[in-house]
Amino acid sequence: MTDIRDRLRDADPLLSDPALSADDIAAMRRRVLDAVPETPHVVTDWKRTLAIAAAVTLMAGAGIDTARRASRAEPVREPSAPVPAATAPLETMKTQLQFSTPGGTRIIWTIDPAFHLTENR
Numbered sequence: 001m002t003d004i005r006d007r008l009r010d011a012d013p014l015l016s017d018p019a020l021s022a023d024d025i026a027a028m029r030r031r032v033l034d035a036v037p038e039t040p041h042v043v044t045d046w047k048r049t050l051a052i053a054a055a056v057t058l059m060a061g062a063g064i065d066t067a068r069r070a071s072r073a074e075p076v077r078e079p080s081a082p083v084p085a086a087t088a089p090l091e092t093m094k095t096q097l098q099f100s101t102p103g104g105t106r107i108i109w110t111i112d113p114a115f116h117l118t119e120n121r
Contacts, residue, residue: 097109
């Protein structure tokens with residue numbers, strides 16, 4: 001039984017084909033290198049880049065300063081809903097936690113501090 005390696009060697013069509021000459025290899029290399037376009041050397045203009053960065057920094061600083069001044073100048077508003085008195089009994093004070101999901105579903109939890117879980121038997 002012949003080995004698979006021997007079968008592959010016998011069926012190889014390029015086994016007896018002569019290799020390329022050194023001149024053919026050099027000509028092929030020249031053609032490939034001539035086909036590559038020359039890329040121009042890019043020089044970064046650091047002065048322009050620095051000027052743009054400084055302008056962006058100044059604009060950001062001006063925006064932050066304006067926001068701080070606007071928040072200080074805003075008048076204090078009285079709350080519209082009455083706040084429960086601190087003297088109210090603990091049983092009547094309930095807390096609500098509200099949030100909505102990205103789909104628009106609103107969830108409201110009412111937390112009762114007087115609630116105690118007991119087990120019925």
